[in-house]
Amino acid sequence: MQDGGRNGRQVMIADVGNSNLSRLKYALQSLGHTPVEASTGSAIAEAPLAIITGSGDLNRSFQHIRNSGLAEGLSARAQAKLPTLAIGLGALIYCEGFADGQFMGAGLGYLPGIVRRLPDQGIRGETLINPHLGWSDVEVLNPSPLLSEGAAFYFAHERVIDAGARWGDEVMAQAHHTLVFPAIVRRDALIGVQFHPELSGASGLKLLSAFCAPTAS
Amino acid sequence: MLNRRVIPRLDLEDGKVVGTFRYEGHLDPSDPVQHARLYQSLGADELLLWEHGGPEQGWTTRLDLVARLAAQIHIPVVLGGAINTASTARELLNAGADRVCLGEAAVERPALIAEVAGLSGRARVMVAADVKRRMGAWYIFFDHGRRPARKDALQWAEEAARQGAGEILLTTIKKDTGSRAGFDLSLAHTMANELPISSAVGGDGRTSVHFAEAFECGVQAVIGGAPLHEGVVDLPKIKALMAEREIPVRPPSIEEALDDIVVGGVTPEAPIPPTPAAPPPEAKTPKTSDADPEERAPAQEMAGEDATLILGAEQTDATVILSAEQADATVILGAEQAEAIAKATESTGATVSTAKGEIIEDALDNLWEDTVSGAAAFSDDDDGPTHADDETTISDAPAFVEKADTKKS
Numbered sequence: 299m300q301d302g303g304r305n306g307r308q309v310m311i312a313d314v315g316n317s318n319l320s321r322l323k324y325a326l327q328s329l330g331h332t333p334v335e336a337s338t339g340s341a342i343a344e345a346p347l348a349i350i351t352g353s354g355d356l357n358r359s360f361q362h363i364r365n366s367g368l369a370e371g372l373s374a375r376a377q378a379k380l381p382t383l384a385i386g387l388g389a390l391i392y393c394e395g396f397a398d399g400q401f402m403g404a405g406l407g408y409l410p411g412i413v414r415r416l417p418d419q420g421i422r423g424e425t426l427i428n429p430h431l432g433w434s435d436v437e438v439l440n441p442s443p444l445l446s447e448g449a450a451f452y453f454a455h456e457r458v459i460d461a462g463a464r465w466g467d468e469v470m471a472q473a474h475h476t477l478v479f480p481a482i483v484r485r486d487a488l489i490g491v492q493f494h495p496e497l498s499g500a501s502g503l504k505l506l507s508a509f510c511a512p513t514a515s
Numbered sequence: 516m517l518n519r520r521v522i523p524r525l526d527l528e529d530g531k532v533v534g535t536f537r538y539e540g541h542l543d544p545s546d547p548v549q550h551a552r553l554y555q556s557l558g559a560d561e562l563l564l565w566e567h568g569g570p571e572q573g574w575t576t577r578l579d580l581v582a583r584l585a586a587q588i589h590i591p592v593v594l595g596g597a598i599n600t601a602s603t604a605r606e607l608l609n610a611g612a613d614r615v616c617l618g619e620a621a622v623e624r625p626a627l628i629a630e631v632a633g634l635s636g637r638a639r640v641m642v643a644a645d646v647k648r649r650m651g652a653w654y655i656f657f658d659h660g661r662r663p664a665r666k667d668a669l670q671w672a673e674e675a676a677r678q679g680a681g682e683i684l685l686t687t688i689k690k691d692t693g694s695r696a697g698f699d700l701s702l703a704h705t706m707a708n709e710l711p712i713s714s715a716v717g718g719d720g721r722t723s724v725h726f727a728e729a730f731e732c733g734v735q736a737v738i739g740g741a742p743l744h745e746g747v748v749d750l751p752k753i754k755a756l757m758a759e760r761e762i763p764v765r766p767p768s769i770e771e772a773l774d775d776i777v778v779g780g781v782t783p784e785a786p787i788p789p790t791p792a793a794p795p796p797e798a799k800t801p802k803t804s805d806a807d808p809e810e811r812a813p814a815q816e817m818a819g820e821d822a823t824l825i826l827g828a829e830q831t832d833a834t835v836i837l838s839a840e841q842a843d844a845t846v847i848l849g850a851e852q853a854e855a856i857a858k859a860t861e862s863t864g865a866t867v868s869t870a871k872g873e874i875i876e877d878a879l880d881n882l883w884e885d886t887v888s889g890a891a892a893f894s895d896d897d898d899g900p901t902h903a904d905d906e907t908t909i910s911d912a913p914a915f916v917e918k919a920d921t922k923k924s
Contacts, residue, residue, distance in 0.1 A: 318608060324586040324587075434516065434517045499589050
């Protein structure tokens with residue numbers, strides 16, 4: 299679905315809970331794309347290009363996507379291997395499961411790993427800063443057009459993906475805050491990012507632009 | 516590595532920025548969006564906007580301003596001041612604020628923090644208080660230091676962290692006489708070592724060294740206020756010194772920063788008067804300056820005053836650029852404009868430097884030179900002590916690299 303002339307494309311955007319859709323919307327507009335807010339699961343299921351974002355409480359978010367039918371749409375587009383960028387909590391709900399101390403259960407299961415809380419204490423009892431807040435350097439493991447080596451992105455999160463034994467090709471980039479964790483995970487056309495590209499200045503706009511480029515798969 | 520953040524703070528009254536600014540005459544000094552864009556282009560890591568009006572003049576009556584900020588700023592924006600209820604906080608977070616900063620209301624009633632954090636996550640809640648040092652402890656004050664809250668700041672900070680704050684900002688109020696300029700390093704050190712969450716300090720930072728010293732105490736963020744706006748201290752210089760001292764800092768790149776200002780195609784009206792609208796697609800091919808006079812109107816209009824023209828990456832229309840040059844405006848260019856200019860000058864014989872990098876950097880230099888009021892603003896006060904003070908960092912500040920993310924409890 300092309301729109302807006304030039305290389306502008308229509309991008310379906312969806313919020314899985316309490317996120318700041320307006321920033322994402324404006325970032326896409328400034329790149330010449332046309333964001334469309336999705337409200338139903340079927341709209342998400344079929345969009346050629348979609349960005350899923352969210353912040354806040356994992357449990358509440360999961361109830362929300364189950365009750366609203368968004369969950370089916372999110373699963374359907376992952377199964378259909380449609381290009382999808384999942385940001386923050388949006389990426390976490392796509393993982394295999396949750397064990398964050400408050401909420402245990404299965405995730406949608408299309409991205410690798412279990413979601414855990416960042417540790418509050420180190421092994422010697424020292425206090426560790428949680429949430430992870432600010433600009434962290436992202437280390438590229440598998441090169442892609444999405445980012446260049448040495449780029450910093452804005453993170454704001456309390457939970458991370460524990461990729462465990464799956465720490466292989468599917469983890470495209472990593473970051474470090476109290477522990478090393480996946481910053482970008484990818485399976486087929488589904489890309490999950492732990493940081494917020496819509497708040498990450500030029501690096502973030504470049505990532506969004508690369509994701510929306512017609513050549514991106 | 517988690518980079519340390521330099522956060523310019525803009526103080527607002529009824530939606531208008533108050534204070535003295537080195538850029539006056541170049542942009543509308545009362546418009547928060549223009550300041551925010553300038554700081555974004557200079558490499559600010561985040562922006563804090565504090566509204567001093569009461570709830571009746573507060574942020575909820577200015578959602579249009581929040582939307583304009585959201586549309587033009589691509590780094591995190593924190594809104595503070597007059598946020599007294601969870602519903603107000605939620606409204607602002609939904610309208611485009613990335614974080615809210617709770618002040619007096621969270622000192623009076625820390626449970627408010629939990630109400631906001633429960634809904635939006637701890638990462639989106641900052642809390643802040645002004646403090647004064649008394650007998651080896653810090654106490655919270657309201658109303659610019661006039662009204663004591665009778666609360667120990669660090670005890671409150673710990674309570675705020677328990678309630679779900681993601682970051683704590685304590686700002687020392689300048690003492691009347693005899694106090695040394697700079698941040699309260701003892702406070703910075705204590706916060707960084709005792710609080711389980713990210714800490715930020717504000718205060719009278721007047722040199723790059725002051726900022727670096729505060730970061731070396733372990734705080735995650737330092738807030739820059741009046742001295743930054745007035746040009747007493749300079750954001751790119753702060754970051755350069757941070758890098759020199761091996762404080763983790765987001766790499767600043769002039770070109771990247773300029774690319775960051777993407778102007779075209781955003782719905783809320785671009786509010787910067789001297790910025791011409793993005794040229795329509797068909798006008799994108801570079802034109803020479805003898806094009807239709809109609810097309811030169813935007814730049815001609817701003818010729819009346821000493822304008823600054825900040826162009827987005829897509830604005831490659833050389834006509835606009837060249838007429839701005841003729842109008843003696845300062846032009847900040849991205850790489851594409853530089854190329855467009857190079858082409859245009861070939862055909863018109865105008866004298867504009869054509870080397871890409873030079874244009875960009877020259878333009879930035881010009882902006883500084885033109886905008887700094889008086890030589891004092893860029894005096895050696897900034898650079899001189901930078902090196903002289905190198906060794907005088909407080910001795911108990913821990914080695915930076917080891918301190919990266921951990922601290923002793």
